[in-house]
Amino acid sequence: MPATDPASDRPTVAVWRDVWLPGSETFIRDQIAAMTRWRAVRVGLQQLPEPLVPADYAPFTGASSLQKLRGEVLGTVGWERRFVNFLMEAEAEVLHAHFGPSAIRALPVAKRAGLPMVATFHGYDVTRVPRLSLGRGQEYRRRLRRLFAYADRLIAVSEFIADRLIGLGAPEDRVTVHYMGIDVRDLDASSPFPPWPERRGIVFVGRLVPKKGGLDLLEAVDRLPGDLRRTPITIIGDGPLAGELRRQADALGLSVELRGFLGSDEVAKALDRARVFCGPSRTGPDGDAEGLGMTFLEAGLHGVPVVSYAHGPLREAVDDGVTGLLAPEKDVAALSKRLETVLTDDAYAERLGRQGRAHVLEKFDIRRCTPGLERIYDEVS
Structure with a gap:
């Protein structure tokens, strides 16, 4: 003892x-x-x-x-x-x-x-x-x-x-x-952001299980118009759906990197480089649901606009239209449209990201x- x-x-x-x-x-x-x-x-x-x-x-x-x-x-x-x-x-x-x-x-x-x-x-x-x-x-x-x-x-x-x-x-x-x-790492609303023009791609962080919606993310990107389909996707996490996600990405011809489980420092670096965080959490087949969604808060802290479903508690973590965009749960077409908005409107996306950081610092420090x-x-x- x-x-x-x-x-x-x-x-x-x-x-x-x-x-x-x-x-x-x-x-x-x-x-x-x-x-x-x-x-x-x-x-x-x-x-x-x-x-x-x-x-x-x-x-x-x-x-x-x-x-x-x-x-x-x-x-x-x-x-x-x-x-x-x-x-x-x-x-x-x-x-x-x-x-x-x-x-x-x-x-x-x-x-x-x-x-x-x-x-x-x-x-x-x-x-x-x-x-x-x-x-x-x-x-x-x-x-x-x-x-x-x-x-x-x-x-x-x-x-x-x-x-x-x-x-x-x-x-x-x-x-x-x-x-x-969450640990805000001594950031505040005036802390510098990584230069917006240097941000690229979509990042997903979470366990690779049905409730996290990884397959919905791939389908939503596949529905994007033109060159947006080639937007790189970084998937951070591990779980039983890893193989299925890899096969689906290959079948659709999407640019997907599965990085497995990473420590918090590496996740932070990935968020700093990302254009959008997309974690389309949904109620799983077994009834499993998010509690709040800590990774959504992490994304906000790093100034990454969030695109997700209006799933249960995520409406508490994400202020729809202010810090991110939420689609009706399981509506992949609507999820794709919201991804398109963030990927094509630089000024709006950057504003969502800045407001996301302010929201986290005010409510979730x-x-x-x-x-x-x-x-x-x-x-x-």
């Missing part, structure tokens, strides 16, 4: 994630780093070999596949005392779990420790998982009800997710919308957002 910081008089929140920490979950790492009045310790069932955030405070390091399997099946059963001892040593005053399944596993620990509990819901945990077949969705919803009964605050990362939470039975008076925000989370900790502790 790690020693607590004796010089710190800040209250302590134990941040729970079952696995510390996949590379796609930079938003959790950045939120912890942005705390100023509360001190975070990290706790969970497993840690990855190279975690995004070093799991200094994880009682279990996931060394064996048997332990991993046991954690997935039994959660914390039989381990609660070890977790409680850790939380007492860390002098934790609140337990904050991210994602519904993790919060369900953390619930017995919070109860046994007598700690107030906060749970943040991010997307799939209120869209896809409750719809699982073979009784799994029903069991998940049953366990959610137990969580709803105990948790002091249920945080939704968007209004869209809040509505879904309430639809699942969450008490409305315990549901709070809190935008996590993590340094402005995180004090709201710390006030939630104050209220429940």
